[in-house]
Amino acid sequence: MINLEYTLEILQKLCTTPSPSGMTSEVMKIIESEFNKLGMVVSYNNKGGLLTYYKGKNQSAAKAIIAHADTLGAMVKEIKGSGRLSITMVGGYMPQSIECENCVIHTGGGKSYTGTFYTTKPSVHVHQDARTQERTIEGLEIAIDEKVFTKKDVEELGIDVGDFISFDSRFRVTESGFVKTRHLDDKASVAIILGACKYMKENNIIPEKDIQLFITNHEEVGHGASHGIDDSVAELLCVDMGALGVGQNSDEYTVSICAKDGGGPYDLELRNRLVKLAKEIGAEYKVDIYPFYGSDGGAALRAGRNLKVGLIGPGVYASHAYERTHVDSITNTAKLLLAYMQQ
Numbered sequence: 445m446i447n448l449e450y451t452l453e454i455l456q457k458l459c460t461t462p463s464p465s466g467m468t469s470e471v472m473k474i475i476e477s478e479f480n481k482l483g484m485v486v487s488y489n490n491k492g493g494l495l496t497y498y499k500g501k502n503q504s505a506a507k508a509i510i511a512h513a514d515t516l517g518a519m520v521k522e523i524k525g526s527g528r529l530s531i532t533m534v535g536g537y538m539p540q541s542i543e544c545e546n547c548v549i550h551t552g553g554g555k556s557y558t559g560t561f562y563t564t565k566p567s568v569h570v571h572q573d574a575r576t577q578e579r580t581i582e583g584l585e586i587a588i589d590e591k592v593f594t595k596k597d598v599e600e601l602g603i604d605v606g607d608f609i610s611f612d613s614r615f616r617v618t619e620s621g622f623v624k625t626r627h628l629d630d631k632a633s634v635a636i637i638l639g640a641c642k643y644m645k646e647n648n649i650i651p652e653k654d655i656q657l658f659i660t661n662h663e664e665v666g667h668g669a670s671h672g673i674d675d676s677v678a679e680l681l682c683v684d685m686g687a688l689g690v691g692q693n694s695d696e697y698t699v700s701i702c703a704k705d706g707g708g709p710y711d712l713e714l715r716n717r718l719v720k721l722a723k724e725i726g727a728e729y730k731v732d733i734y735p736f737y738g739s740d741g742g743a744a745l746r747a748g749r750n751l752k753v754g755l756i757g758p759g760v761y762a763s764h765a766y767e768r769t770h771v772d773s774i775t776n777t778a779k780l781l782l783a784y785m786q787q
């Protein structure tokens with residue numbers, strides 16, 4: 445089985461490295477260096493997506509495995525006269541999920557400043573309607589951790605409209621095995637892929653054919669895998685989170701196998717094969733449907749690719765907020781991924 449300690453260590457490194465869609469070069473360097481340690485050479489497409497191969501007995505990859513390293517984030521929309529920043533979202537999430545959250549503003553000049561997202565009425569002692577204020581992105585602002593009182597003060601720091609903002613991930617693993625952090629979507633899957641490659645290399649496992657591995661960096665904005673998959677690839681497995689909640693079948697302990705998402709059904713033959721494989725190797729799994737969810741598989745298909753697409757991943761509670769999964773879910777996902785890679 446994969447080295448869980450290594451996988452969690454990488455996961456922490458990835459989750460604590462800012463990478464909102466559009467600002468991913470730093471996190472990609474970390475991933476590149478991990479692949480390099482395994483003797484795998486990487487390249488990038490023009491959009492900054494990372495491509496590599498797990499070499500098989502025959503060159504020319506028939507299948508590809510994808511996960512995304514970009515995350516949700518924000519951007520400075522306006523510098524207010526008060527010295528606060530209004531924001532625009534990068535990716536889709538509930539404004540209340542970042543309320544009172546710490547963040548970093550990354551300036552164009554390469555500086556960074558910390559701050560906190562507050563509503564415009566953040567204190568119950570001051571605002572009678574603090575509790576009932578409608579939660580919108582317009583109702584949130586950043587208080588920068590600097591003594592700034594005017595727009596000019598903020599501009600003098602080098603902060604400008606268009607600067608990226610990343611969220612404090614608050615990564616932690618409990619003794620009971622829960623992993624709580626922002627950005628489990630989809631950094632948990634990237635860490636699992638690295639863990640799986642490390643296991644296969646260390647055990648000299650060589651698949652029949654090359655496997656193309658693609659770490660995309662624009663999934664949260666919808667076009668991550670619209671370019672980059674080799675022409676020879678006929679089958680694509682996305683490793684991305686299972687979304688949990690009332691009415692959902694998947695959970696924080698198993699590997700989720702997606703039957704259908706907001707874009708329609710995943711390939712039935714591939715799904716059935718993944719279920720069969722999970723049963724054979726004893727990976728605990730749940731088949732589920734995510735009605736308000738899309739993946740890089742959809743991006744590839746909409747870009748005109750002729751592919752069978754499947755999706756597996758760890759079950760993530762409170763997705764696109766402060767997320768939680770369990771090491772059991774990571775382990776079961778890794779088991780199924782490893783079996784699939786060796787097929």
Ligand SMILES: [Zn+2]
Nearest residue numbers: 629630684685
């Ligand atoms: Zn995702």
